[in-house]
Amino acid sequence: MRLSPRLTQAFVVSLLGLATAVTLVILIFVIVFILRKGLPAIDMEFLFTKPQDMGRAGGILPTIVASVLLPLIAVAIAAPLGVSTAVYLTEYTRESRVTRLIRFGADCLAGIPSILFGLFGFIFFVTILQMGWSLLSGGLTLALMILPTIIRTTEEAIRAVPNSYREVSTSLGATRFRTTAKVVLPNALPGIVTGIMLGVGRSIGETAAVIFTAGSSLRMPSSIFDSARTMSVHFYILAREGLSSEKAYGTAAVLIISVLAVNMVAYGLMNRFIRKRS
């Protein structure tokens, strides 16, 4: 039996709606579940004091600091590198075997399990370069891990900038560099920021790659050469060692709230930026 176009349409629309609803419900379920278990553990003391007795008591302040610093270091390294690479690939080279190879490499790198990055970081940064377990080793490792994502999302964003903008800028006497800086990048910015935010999100949540490279010291780091424990690592250790499920869920709740907050701020800034221009 053949369905009429209208019925098919209605069927497809309801399927899509259903998929969306399922996604939403799962997402909300996860968030609510963790918040319900974790929120009761959160108070001023939890947020602003050091852990006691390996995390069984006290707060999580050093892990919050580490979770802020580590993604910052990673992004500070990966964003300039990644954006420059993407600009080079899209605006300054012709499509060739080399560019395709770089792109292929980036895609492969993006698919590698993070524990392998951790292992690499441990061997290369921690051991060979003798950086030890430190925020720097961890940041460099995370930077490598998020670099492909930043390159690819930036590339896509740059490609989506209408060619007519480049032509207009060029026809007004702009060099390629000026055109890139004043027209291409501002118009690609929302996409670039999205890529960087994906990197931030992945860095905040990463555990395997971090535990091997930044270590798991519970002391407050005083420089990027100190070892430190992020919230995700803390959560992992608390849960695995069975130290305190209450503190573990509290940590997870803070983690989730931070990720949501970071994304909301980025989203808000982006919207304001776009509205000012069109």
Add this chain to the structure above:
Amino acid sequence: MEGLYSGETMGPMPVKFSIQQLSTFYGSVQALRSLSMDVATNRILGVIGPAGSGKTSFLRTLNRLNDLLPDFRVEGRVLLDGSDIYGPDTDPVLLRRRIGMVFAMPVPLPMSIYENLVYGPKLTGIRDYQRLGEIVEKSLRAAYLWDEVKDRLNLPALRLSGGQQQRLCLARTLALGPEVILLDEPSSGLDPISTARIEEALAELKSSYTIILVTNNTKQASRVADETAFFLMGELVEIGPTEKIFTAPGDSRTEDYVTGRFG
């Protein structure tokens, strides 16, 4: 043909562009076929011809915009005030500041009206706020847009109507202080009133600029152009005073085209 025509009627008008056996290629596709012609200073040259006849390619060769395409290639010579624009001494970036271009579809950059207008001047190093303000007002007035936007120069340019956007693009080109203005079917997407405004502006501009106006509307060429060139399949079929092209063309293909019998 070039010798005949330029000797005959251009007389004292100095030559702005001297185009000699110009051929252009996109990879293996040839767009222009050995074009030779002179373009007189401070006149309007209309370029007409059916779609695909090479009109856009011609304009984009004159300001070297096709340099952006990796497979583009030029043969022959294009002399601007006697020097070859494809010669080794020409910096295409500086060249484009002397040769402004208005595209078929208005393309305001996604920034404010003001920022669109000062984009070119700022690239040349003009920073003085007052000087920029003067340039903005002068260009907008010349493009017949000043009265409509003078109170809202900070509005995103994309919020203007299509006709206003195209006049903004003309003003933005004028703000460069160019010697030549290339217009590629500037009124193809516009209503008759906006078109009239643009034509009015052009008529006044020709005293100080050399204008090349590509148009898919033969009536427009007959209204505003001093000389008209007819392109067909990448060849220059004929160039001459507009009146002659429209009343007594030398080639039957030109006649077919201007009388609408083309097909």
